[in-house]
Amino acid sequence: GQNIDQPTEMTATEGAIVQINCTYQTSGFNGLFWYQQHAGEAPTFLSYNVLDGLEEKGRFSSFLSRSKGYSYLLLKELQMKDSASYLCAVRDSNYQLIWGAGTKLIIKP
Amino acid sequence: DAGITQSPRHKVTETGTPVTLRCHQTENHRYMYWYRQDPGHGLRLIHYSYGVKDTDKGEVSDGYSVSRSKTEDFLLTLESATSSQTSVYFCAISESREPGELFFGEGSRLTVL
Numbered sequence: 001g002q003n004i005d006q007p008t009e010m011t012a013t014e015g016a017i018v019q020i021n022c023t024y025q026t027s028g029f030n031g032l033f034w035y036q037q038h039a040g041e042a043p044t045f046l047s048y049n050v051l052d053g054l055e056e057k058g059r060f061s062s063f064l065s066r067s068k069g070y071s072y073l074l075l076k077e078l079q080m081k082d083s084a085s086y087l088c089a090v091r092d093s094n095y096q097l098i099w100g101a102g103t104k105l106i107i108k109p
Numbered sequence: 110d111a112g113i114t115q116s117p118r119h120k121v122t123e124t125g126t127p128v129t130l131r132c133h134q135t136e137n138h139r140y141m142y143w144y145r146q147d148p149g150h151g152l153r154l155i156h157y158s159y160g161v162k163d164t165d166k167g168e169v170s171d172g173y174s175v176s177r178s179k180t181e182d183f184l185l186t187l188e189s190a191t192s193s194q195t196s197v198y199f200c201a202i203s204e205s206r207e208p209g210e211l212f213f214g215e216g217s218r219l220t221v222l
Contacts, residue, residue: 042199042213095206099151
């Protein structure tokens with residue numbers, strides 16, 4: 001079956017760095033997405049990786065290793081507003097998105 | 110932000126009643142999706158559309174039907190609501206299949222008593 005694994009919850013301190021991991025087993029691979037979802041709101045697009053390596057976008061970076069079925073989202077200089085759930089999703093060979101259950105990130109002062 | 114709205118945003122209904130959720134977009138995007146989100150689960154695809162009158166089933170389509178008679182509107186219908194369909198429903202749109210990032214509506218919270 002197809003599976004996306006990410007930690008259920010993580011805690012970090014304001015101003016610090018946190019890495020949220022995502023491992024996947026899917027039928028084929030056509031890209032990996034990270035989304036941010038604040039409580040009670042819609043998910044919003046953060047990043048897209050289709051080739052191995054690191055994609056940087058301001059304080060957020062996303063890394064992909066296709067051979068390992070692994071990605072991480074790196075958040076630097078954490079701010080209180082970064083408290084949210086972070087969703088990992090993989091597009092399979094049928095171009096369908098398979099979603100992880102999300103990682104709830106709690107930022108403490 | 111993508112122009113995408115859902116209605117109603119909140120609805121409480123009783124078991125056995127029909128329910129229709131509406132998704133409206135102003136972006137002229139080709140692809141539209143209906144997802145449900147439940148605690149402990151990832152977003153799960155109910156149905157999707159790749160054009161007017163072109164729809165297909167997702168992984169949790171049982172008990173749901175959809176229609177897309179215009180590019181801008183995608184309707185999700187629960188013919189006879191059950192308590193297991195209590196959920197938050199998100200509509201999403203994408204311009205293309207690749208890279209195909211999704212833009213989501215605000216969500217519709219449905220409670221079936």
